Amino acid sequence: MSDQELVERHVAGDADAFEAIVRKYWSEVVSLAARWLGPEGAEGAEDIATDVFVVLHRELPQWRGQASLRTWLYRATLNKCGNRLQEMRRKRHLSERLARQSPPPGEPPPEAAIQHREQSRRLQRALESLPEQNRTVIVLFHYQNLPFKQIAELLGTSVSTVKRTLLKSFEILKRNLI
Numbered sequence: 001m002s003d004q005e006l007v008e009r010h011v012a013g014d015a016d017a018f019e020a021i022v023r024k025y026w027s028e029v030v031s032l033a034a035r036w037l038g039p040e041g042a043e044g045a046e047d048i049a050t051d052v053f054v055v056l057h058r059e060l061p062q063w064r065g066q067a068s069l070r071t072w073l074y075r076a077t078l079n080k081c082g083n084r085l086q087e088m089r090r091k092r093h094l095s096e097r098l099a100r101q102s103p104p105p106g107e108p109p110p111e112a113a114i115q116h117r118e119q120s121r122r123l124q125r126a127l128e129s130l131p132e133q134n135r136t137v138i139v140l141f142h143y144q145n146l147p148f149k150q151i152a153e154l155l156g157t158s159v160s161t162v163k164r165t166l167l168k169s170f171e172i173l174k175r176n177l178i
Helices: 003-011 015-037 042-062 069-101 111-129 132-143 148-155 159-177
Strands: none
Touching (some): 003 069, 042 069, 069 148, 111 132, 132 148, 132 159
């Protein structure tokens, strides 16, 4: 059944139609949120997905179908992720200040684990340092495996702009990681 048919059935009062929409898109929304937030925020991906579907349920009767339902869900997810990322940064800043004031608990983990964790943190910090548009393009392309055309549609821009943004993003990441 098409998204349009599911929306029409939901608006007509068919609760199963909304459940079908959630089943169809749940894993995509969770995956997008987890990839966009990175390892430190991935545990909140399902919370974000829940929030996105709550908003969708409330707003679906007014949905005009100008963009695909997937596009609407991805935009809503990215907006929620942006809000969550700001919240995470505030919390991290506070915890870093507290960590500087107290000694680290326990013994240090093995060397390999320390290196891997440090590399992951460096990559995550480098991704977070990118402008939101650049970060979004990398996540959609590299982690969500979306084609350029779909990314352009999601972001309301051209395919060539998406390609330029991706190239520029990788150059910035390379510079920040070397």
